[in-house]
Amino acid sequence: MQEKFGQIDAIDAAKIIARHRPGWDPPGIVAALAKVRYDLDIAQALTAALRAAADPAATTPAALAWDKYRAAPVAPTVLTIERCPQHGSRLTSLGHCPACRSEILAGQRPRQAMCKQYDPEAERAEA
Numbered sequence: 476m477q478e479k480f481g482q483i484d485a486i487d488a489a490k491i492i493a494r495h496r497p498g499w500d501p502p503g504i505v506a507a508l509a510k511v512r513y514d515l516d517i518a519q520a521l522t523a524a525l526r527a528a529a530d531p532a533a534t535t536p537a538a539l540a541w542d543k544y545r546a547a548p549v550a551p552t553v554l555t556i557e558r559c560p561q562h563g564s565r566l567t568s569l570g571h572c573p574a575c576r577s578e579i580l581a582g583q584r585p586r587q588a589m590c591k592q593y594d595p596e597a598e599r600a601e602a
């Protein structure tokens with residue numbers, strides 16, 4: 476993700492920053508954010524801006540551009556979504572596939588075949 480600050484983001488961020496720094500007026504904060512050429516994604520840029528706002532040594536919104544408030548880039552989080560190998564359904568928080576659960580309740584799938592490849596024809600051939 477490399478989303479940058481846009482004007483709307485800057486206005487929204489300025490409201491939050493102004494709540495933390497009552498002495499900084501939102502238009503001044505928006506102007507300062509517009510001058511900042513963040514090579515950070517928006518989460519990192521907001522974090523840096525809030526760090527600047529929290530520092531009493533930063534007396535004006537111009538501090539939003541100071542490098543010292545930037546944190547080292549963080550590797551993006553990889554979100555893995557577990558899916559049922561048979562249905563492709565996203566598993567519930569209990570690790571259940573809704574389609575498998577429906578089949579189990581309907582008596583079309585054994586309980587132990589939850590979230591597993593299951594072929595009723597192959598099961599019958601083995602029995």
Ligand SMILES: [Zn+2]
Nearest residue numbers: 559562572575
């Ligand atoms: Zn399933």
